[in-house]
Amino acid sequence: MLGYVIRRVFRLAVVLITVYTLVFVAAHAIPGGPFEEGDMPITKEALENIRKRYRLDQPVWRQYLTNLWAVVRHGDLGPSYISAHRTVNDILGDHFPVSLQLGLLSMLLSVAVGVPIGVLSATRHNSWIDHGGMFFALIGISVPNFVMTPLLIVLLAVWLRWLPSGGWDGLLSAKVVIPALALAFPPAAALARYTRSTMLGVLGMDYVRTARAKGLMEFLVIVRHALRNALIPVMTVAGLYLARVVTGSFFVETIAAVPGIGRYFITSISTRDYPVMLGTTLLLAFVVAVVNLIVDLLYAVVDPRIHYA
Amino acid sequence: MPKEFARLPEQRVPERGTGEAATGDHARPGLREAQFRRLLRNRAAVAGLLTVLILLALALAAPLLAPHPFAEQHPEFILARPGGRFSLGTDGLGRDVLSRLLYGGRVSLAVGILSQVVILAIGLPVALAAGYFGGWVDNVLMQGVDVLLAIPDLLFAIVFTTLVKGLVEGARGGPLAWLGQINRVADGLVVIIAAVGLTGWLATARLVRGQILALRQQEFVEAARSIGAGPWRIMARHLLPNVTDLIIVTVTLSIPRSIFLEAALSFLGLGIQPPLPSWGTMIADGVQAMRFTPHAVVAPSIVLAATMLAFNFLGDGLRDAYDPRMQG
């Protein structure tokens, strides 16, 4: 088990360095740099000064090596070009926790809604509950969140005046509801679908029939025998969405004014803020890898047949 | 939904590999018929199929059906509400929303469907090579796919749109000149299709590779090998035909993802060149005016959602029809 974890961590390091390299190359390959003449007077000298300050005047390979070394050696992701008074480490430290909290809440919400819908749909196969549940699920998958978020804001905040229109004041503020709902919708939908289909598979198995034959209460059959065995694929899906949801969504965060890390990721691309771009991508890759590792380890907990050597 | 399909099958491959479609060498004709009948019994899938066909017909017939030219502006009717001269209202430039929906369907469906060509062109060779040769080839390729999967696909898409754009549009002479030509005529469609395709092949590659890995152990492949068939022949004649079912399902489920990605790119202002509309650009423009004139965003959103819904229904149905155990 420990050996397995060590190997995974080693692989993670390789993945992160490769990701860093790829994104670095991509960042420098797209046209336009962080400091360009815009719609206001910027002198040639001033441009040169700022490029020199951030070592953008050096050959790209040297920038790559210097920056990579700083990351590996000191965990220093460098200064942000655009938020000039903050380093990338500052930015990740300030904003990742927000996305993380919001993401965890959304994930709880989507598990709490998605799994029961899936179970109900499976146990009442082909009933109106099943159809209704799956229709909800497909809507959740089909409506993009850049439509869902403004929709929720106009509906819940502006028309009904039930909730504030967005912002962030920690998890216990009503401001969290709209972004959390918007984020929770797609994973809830996916969880409902996967739970249903794996439950359908499991419910036909012999041991479930045996349990029923023993005269066990239907509820217990479902929860203790069926759901437990249906959990593995569901966990995989939950893990995938968890990684995505805790790293923030650009659309939800921008539209609902949440100071999370997701929007930094997209804006850093459009402003060519290379260090922020690299920092956020590394963070995202790291979180995805860690969540995957946790999910894999959880398999062993849920399913005694799985061992990691 | 980008990555969920990429990972799930890997978990399930060991339990599978002996599915109906994968047992024999070539799929038997009788089986095809049975599959088709199974599909027709699935009401959701049939509804999805019909919707897709209707949408395709509407998009193709756009010039006949559109009540107004899609680029015609009416400055005195900016964001006019539905009804009267404009049955679905007008957008921020006073253009008929219905006409733009019809033409936008051409773009969105074209991106959704044509990007699959790019996806398969990259994904299949990778999957075949990894699955057939196994060993270090598989290791290297799949490690690569894993690394790329760790990078958010929106980043990919953004980088590719900017990169491909430079490449295609810069190519006035040279080997890519014809692409540039088409791209200019098609208002930047080539760029979007390429970018969406380049972003989307990872999941497909992973999925197909799993299936090939399982097939490789089958007797008929061993048999072919023993009579001296080379790897290319085995791949082309024995492996590929046996994964067509899976490919059809994957492609059907990958189309809504491409449509969605196009919409997201358009939302960020990286979509198609105006005045040609796509549902994504219509949504992006409409969201700005959502507060008082929601019709401009509601109409394309509903159509986009319905399209994705239809492809998802159809894809699910196909999956159930080909191999009930494939579902997940």
Next chain:
Amino acid sequence: MRNGIRLLLLAVLVAALGATLVNAAPAPSEQVFRYPFREPDQAIDPTKGATLFNGHYMANLFEGLAEAGLDGKITMLGATAHKVSDDRRTYTFTLRKDIKWSDGTAVTAHDYVFSYQRALDPKTANINVSSLVELKNGKAFNGGQLKDPNQLGVKALDDYTLQITLEGPAGWFLRAIAVDTAWFPVPRHAVTRHGEKWTEAENIVANGPFTIQSWRHDQQMVLVPNPQYWRDKPVVRVLITMTNDPSSTSLPAYETGEVDWAWAPLTQLNQLRQHPVLSKELKFATQTATWFTVFDVTTPPFSDARVRRAFYVTLDRQRLTQGFLQGAYRPAASLIPPGQPGHTDKLPMAGGVQEGRRLMAEAGFPDGRGFPTVTYTTPNLAEDRVVAEALQQMWKQALNVNLQIELLERRAFQSWRAARRTQPYHLHYGGWTGLSGDPVEFHNGMLSSVVDRQNHKWRNGRYEEWIGRGAMELDVQKRADFYQRAEQIVAQDVPVIPWGYKVKPYLIKPHVRGFETGLNGYIDLFRKIRIVR
């Protein structure tokens, strides 16, 4: 596992309950002005990037030597008096002795010297040195050729006497020190002590009406009255809620009463004007920014001035700005915005279809025949796209020419344009923002072939002469005359087609009084705000 699920459900329930119990809208207490804005891009340090967006923060935290009224009148602020030398290059300011930084330290001439030296020091890497480079030796010092900061045209003759020497006579100078935040001072002692982090809430020292009480990045900044402020102290606290994209997202928060001020979304102006409540709260501030279309005058078909002029007279400004853009821009005929010497609205703004067709025929393109498809390149921001598509149809109808639109992402556009200095193109989007509200910024600083910021590659001797004289002249009336002559030449020779002045539409609650948008229309000033209920 069952317990796990039960626990999970419980947690969600508690979280949901907690969320609903905490009250939604914060109670609007007395004398708090709640305002949405963006987290500043660069530091809010006047010596490091005086962009207009950050100018917003800077103008409420710092004050310079002079200030400008909304009518454009300049009055001394940090100085009690100033003397101009005979050669009109040297200005000597006598500073007020009663101005203090928020920590009680006096604001002295040394602070100004330190600020301008710091702003121009290559090591500071100030992206926007603005008109500071016009200080004597400014360019050489900023470019690194000159090492000694004492050679710079700024000296402290004593603690309260500041001497500024410019490269040449400058009619724009007093306007610049009043409006452009690049000329505002920074506290020498605080900057030396805290370095780059001196603008953070725990370190900042300010001399303006406000100072920062707290700043949670990208979330909220609280501005409180500066206890040492020498004029009438402000009465409000300002709660700036920071969002990524306030211009398109602040309306809902405004309607629910979470903020007292909002950017009016440009695409909803028509609807806002008809709204029973919001129409009364809708205001417009004209900004010192002009939007236009740029030609490459060396590339056919636009190398022919008749073709350019035909495009000029057929651009219907009224229809574009009031129709398509719903009044988010004001129709423009000159580059120089209203309120500045040389502005004019006496040039043709629409209705030249007949003349345009005649000019096209003369140039060899009767009814657009034989005219090649031309490409209009523009950044992909929402309004720019509207403009592009409107122009496309407008010129199609008037001249029967085909315009192809090339949308580029903003940074890609900037680097594309930078490369057009040597490469050919047809026409592109143009917009220019004045920092100090003086015509030099639009002519000498942008259109002149000396700088050619838009890469139009146009050169006209008579034009250069008029703008040269306009920049040096101190008499406002004469300057206006010189710049108007220059504008006439632009209208005839058409290197660019000015079509609109940017307007900032905003909504403000009726209980807020004394809100000002400043001379350039960008910088909102909170000093005089009172909340009246």
